[in-house]
Amino acid sequence: MSDQIILRVATKIIVPTILLFALYVQFHGDFGPGGGFQAGVIAAAAFVLYALVFGLRRTHRVLPTWVVRTCASAGVLLYGGVGLATMIGGAEFLNYNVLAHDPEHGQHYGILLVELGVMITVFGVMVTIFYFFAARGREDL
Template structure:
């Protein structure tokens, strides 16, 4: 624990803030700059910071790679699923207007859902890539 004490302390304060900020960016993407892609990347960056400072093994216990791979697939599935759902409700593929009573509301819901899918996939793929690269020793 002696090494990088200052860095670790600062990171302990900052990582929750970064994660919170990622969530804010994710769900506030309709109003300000942001969205699934940005949120996913910020979320992954927070975890990479954690792994760099506290070691890979700790990071692996917090975020097991098997879980990440499942979540990556789930994100794409959610995106495609929204498309199929709108088709089943009588619209075109990925036409969110039919998801709710009035079209604008439906669009809102659809955008939120697919941004969530994008965010899940991007965050978990970035972390998977990081773990596979660093988990491999020479």
């Protein structure tokens, strides 16, 4: 599809907007609809669109496979790490009250980190799955 000039130009405008929107959904999830799952999927959709229009080779250059693969595992580790941190702080697994002096602030930090972990994992997983499906059976990649 890389010879379609309208698609190319529109994609160049849309992709950063989608990424920005994903971050908005991520960090506004406390106040409105949104959160880690949605933000991760939307961010992945931006790269899927880029790959559909510009091809997988260029997308691999922008976002190498090892990066998304590391993302997929780093998010789960971050989530579990927050749980371990609360246990070190003396509370139950994933009881965020001990993360700050004020329990309510602790909850804020905990939810922020946990949602970030979810977003990173979902983003990494979705892009990884897409990469593997798109690269299947193509020796030139």
